[in-house]
Amino acid sequence: MSLFEAKNxxxxxxxxxxxxxxxxxxxxxxIYGLLGPNGAGKTTLIRxxxxxxxxxxxxxxxxxxxxxxEDVMTIGYLPEERGxxxxxxxxxxxxxxxxxxxxxxxxxxxxxxxxxxKLDMVDWWNKKVEELSKGMQQKVQFITTILHEPKLIIFxxxxxxxxxxxxxxxxxxxxxxxxxGATIIFSTHNMASVEELCDNITLINKGKTILxxxxxxIRNKWAGSEYELVFLGDVKLRENGHFKVLSQxxxxxKSSIRLVAVSKLSTNEILNDAMNSxxxxxxxPALPSMNEIFIRVVxxxx
Amino acid sequence: MNKVSVIIKREYLTRVRKKxxxxxxxxxxxxxxxxxxxMPLMMVSGSKDHKKIAVIExxxxxxxxxxxxxxDEDFVYLTDVNxxxxxxxxxADGYYGILYIVPEAINAPVLFSKNQPAIGLIEHISxxxxxxxxxxxxxxxxxxxxxxxxKQIRTNVNLKTxxxxxxxxxxxxxxxxxxxxxxxxGFLMYMLVFMFGxxxxxxxxxxxxxxxxEVVVSSVKPIQLMMGKxxxxxxxxxxxxxxxxxxxxxAVAILKTTVLKKTDMTEITQNMTQSIMTENQTxxxxxxxxxNAMSPEMQEFSRLFDNAMNQNWPLIIxxxxxxxxxxxxxxxxxxxxxxxxVDNETETQQFMLPVTIPIILGLVVAxxxxxxxxxPLAFWFSLIPFTSPxxxxxxxxxxxxxxxxxxxxxxxxxxxxxFVWMAAKVYRTGIxxxxxxxxxxxxxxxLRYSG
Numbered sequence: 001m002s003l004f005e006a007k008n009x010x011x012x013x014x015x016x017x018x019x020x021x022x023x024x025x026x027x028x029x030x031i032y033g034l035l036g037p038n039g040a041g042k043t044t045l046i047r048x049x050x051x052x053x054x055x056x057x058x059x060x061x062x063x064x065x066x067x068x069x070e071d072v073m074t075i076g077y078l079p080e081e082r083g084x085x086x087x088x089x090x091x092x093x094x095x096x097x098x099x100x101x102x103x104x105x106x107x108x109x110x111x112x113x114x115x116x117x118k119l120d121m122v123d124w125w126n127k128k129v130e131e132l133s134k135g136m137q138q139k140v141q142f143i144t145t146i147l148h149e150p151k152l153i154i155f156x157x158x159x160x161x162x163x164x165x166x167x168x169x170x171x172x173x174x175x176x177x178x179x180x181g182a183t184i185i186f187s188t189h190n191m192a193s194v195e196e197l198c199d200n201i202t203l204i205n206k207g208k209t210i211l212x213x214x215x216x217x218i219r220n221k222w223a224g225s226e227y228e229l230v231f232l233g234d235v236k237l238r239e240n241g242h243f244k245v246l247s248q249x250x251x252x253x254k255s256s257i258r259l260v261a262v263s264k265l266s267t268n269e270i271l272n273d274a275m276n277s278x279x280x281x282x283x284x285p286a287l288p289s290m291n292e293i294f295i296r297v298v299x300x301x302x
Numbered sequence: 303m304n305k306v307s308v309i310i311k312r313e314y315l316t317r318v319r320k321k322x323x324x325x326x327x328x329x330x331x332x333x334x335x336x337x338x339x340x341m342p343l344m345m346v347s348g349s350k351d352h353k354k355i356a357v358i359e360x361x362x363x364x365x366x367x368x369x370x371x372x373x374d375e376d377f378v379y380l381t382d383v384n385x386x387x388x389x390x391x392x393x394a395d396g397y398y399g400i401l402y403i404v405p406e407a408i409n410a411p412v413l414f415s416k417n418q419p420a421i422g423l424i425e426h427i428s429x430x431x432x433x434x435x436x437x438x439x440x441x442x443x444x445x446x447x448x449x450x451x452x453k454q455i456r457t458n459v460n461l462k463t464x465x466x467x468x469x470x471x472x473x474x475x476x477x478x479x480x481x482x483x484x485x486x487x488g489f490l491m492y493m494l495v496f497m498f499g500x501x502x503x504x505x506x507x508x509x510x511x512x513x514x515x516e517v518v519v520s521s522v523k524p525i526q527l528m529m530g531k532x533x534x535x536x537x538x539x540x541x542x543x544x545x546x547x548x549x550x551x552x553a554v555a556i557l558k559t560t561v562l563k564k565t566d567m568t569e570i571t572q573n574m575t576q577s578i579m580t581e582n583q584t585x586x587x588x589x590x591x592x593x594n595a596m597s598p599e600m601q602e603f604s605r606l607f608d609n610a611m612n613q614n615w616p617l618i619i620x621x622x623x624x625x626x627x628x629x630x631x632x633x634x635x636x637x638x639x640x641x642x643x644v645d646n647e648t649e650t651q652q653f654m655l656p657v658t659i660p661i662i663l664g665l666v667v668a669x670x671x672x673x674x675x676x677x678p679l680a681f682w683f684s685l686i687p688f689t690s691p692x693x694x695x696x697x698x699x700x701x702x703x704x705x706x707x708x709x710x711x712x713x714x715x716x717x718x719x720x721f722v723w724m725a726a727k728v729y730r731t732g733i734x735x736x737x738x739x740x741x742x743x744x745x746x747x748x749l750r751y752s753g
Contacts, residue, residue, distance in 0.1 A: 014747060047734070052516070052520055072520065075520070079520070081736075084512070085316070085509075085514055086512060096308070097518075100308055100518065100521040101521050102304075141517075
């Protein structure tokens with residue numbers, strides 16, 4: 001069952017088409033990657049989901065019911081370009097955003113205390129926002145995004161501005177939120193985090209969907225012509241008509257070589273060539289990284 | 303609707319808690335109060351710097367003791383002094399200046415002084431000399447009992463104005479009071495609309511620049527955010543205004559009992575009485591004898607006070623509130639739209655001019671209105687919604703026909719509704735647009751975007 005669904009969404013700004021017949025279906029309790037190069041239309045789609053702007057045509061469903069204005073209460077949104085009122089005190093500001101999401105003051109207070117304690121921010125309550133570092137401000141904003149316990153949370157580049165320790169804290173919180181039943185739409189350019197976190201993805205380019213599905217299925221589908229060969233010792237493999245070398249590394253007395261076969265039938269030829277080059281430890285089909293898939297798919301479309 | 307009140311509360315509290323709000327709120331009434339108290343004080347008791355003026359008449363003494371002393375100036379008639387000698391020493395001798403009269407050129411006396419003399423002094427001297435010359439000329443006709451005839455002729459005209467209402471009843475009014483009220487009403491309207499309208503704009507820009515706006519509009523509709531801000535700032539304005547009124551009244555009362563008491567009111571009164579008596583050498587007309595118990599300036603004051611009370615205060619106050627709210631809403635929504643269209647405050651300039659022109663035009667016309675409240679110019683500009691809040695406030699103290707008021711107010715309501723609606727459309731698109739240099743053409747396009 002999908003928690004959120006967009007069907008045939010189109011949005012134009014004047015003569016510019018930001019979204020052209022885009023559909024996505026986000027299963028419940030999954031982390032859904034929304035990928036695409038800059039200016040692809042991701043932010044427009046996110047704004048439509050948040051009902052900041054409306055689509056020109058197309059339909060949106062939450063829990064299989066038409067998306068209604070009051071549904072903003074069950075959606076949490078952390079925009080990429082984020083900011084807080086700089087002159088306000090941290091606690092007051094967090095309370096303000098919680099109240100805008102419909103929480104009562106006392107309920108918001110209770111939950112804020114829990115989160116400030118959990119993320120080790122209790123001392124910040126009476127500080128002004130402008131006194132905090134950028135990473136600290138991001139943490140405040142993260143809390144304001146999830147405080148009303150939304151069913152659907154949209155994170156746009158949630159890790160920028162965090163040091164590795166805090167990025168890890170936030171990552172664990174995101175996984176924890178999913179465990180507790182939240183569904184997450186996750187927009188990013190960081191493909192390593194996509195592989196790590198996302199169950200499903202949609203790749204948008206120039207306002208159109210060009211790739212979608214489960215991450216593991218996509219990677220398997222794009223695999224097949226790529227292999228990883230490991231030799232004992234420092235071995236250099238020369239390219240020939242059967243394969244192309246993608247990368248070669250030598251580490252701990254082993255050489256790892258990634259190569260791509262020219263055709264499905266050439267694996268035996270590759271092994272023949274390899275056997276003559278040195279001692280083989282392993283030969284496996286390699287799953288392409290999301291990064292590679294991203295680049296290849298987008299470039300083939302341009 | 304509950305969310306709008308959350309926004310209003312934040313907009314209101316953050317502004318009211320600012321130090322600048324506190325400082326403005328305290329300083330403004332102090333300045334106002336000192337103006338109200340110190341200005342008349344200076345006018346009445348400014349005689350600390352008493353001037354002595356030497357009068358030298360070449361070869362005759364027709365004008366001896368003709369020029370009466372005033373509260374600020376004493377005229378000393380010198381007979382045995384050479385003008386050229388005194389010119390070198392008059393400053394050191396303690397004279398402010400020398401009035402030099404030559405009988406051959408009786409209508410062209412000369413006043414020598416170190417500084418440019420005040421206009422009041424010049425008028426005092428001229429009119430005293432003119433009166434004396436006229437008297438002398440009349441005497442040449444050898445009329446019997448000239449003095450008593452002259453006394454009989456001299457009349458003081460004190461024109462009182464009365465406004466007639468529909469039922470034929472009359473109310474005594476004062477053009478001076480009406481002008482003062484017109485000036486205060488028009489100028490205050492201009493200041494409040496402009497000041498708080500610009501505050502709305504700065505607030506919108508702050509939200510856009512700090513990127514808060516995207517989070518906020520994912521929780522509330524852009525129009526809710528815009529209206530929350532506009533209403534919040536309006537409440538700040540009303541709060542400040544109310545505090546000003548109360549503090550000004552308090553400060554005036556305190557200053558009256560402290561500063562004014564010390565400078566001895568009776569002395570001031572005497573000075574004034576003297577100067578009034580000497581200026582109008584003849585006693586007041588017989589009809590005024592019953593009021594003789596009151597000193598003249600108290601009489602004048604109570605008359606002005608009565609006239610001020612005769613103004614239609616409920617109408618003035620209610621119209622002020624009406625025009626402030628509608629005028630502010632009209633301009634604040636335009637300011638909000640401008641704020642949403644730009645990326646920083648310097649970019650606002652190209653949009654500010656077309657907005658500022660009608661406000662300033664309104665103020666200029668309002669000032670002209672005081673000279674002629676029923677001119678076609680005043681009439682039209684008090685109906686046109688962009689200028690009507692200011693111009694109408696300047697017209698009301700002089701009396702405005704009910705139908706004009708109704709037309710002006712209806713136009714105002716229609717216009718502000720249209721403008722709030724248009725501003726909301728521009729605002730909705732503008733707040734999410736970054737990096738694009740906004741132009742009028744671009745804004746026109748935003749106006750026509752759907753959803």
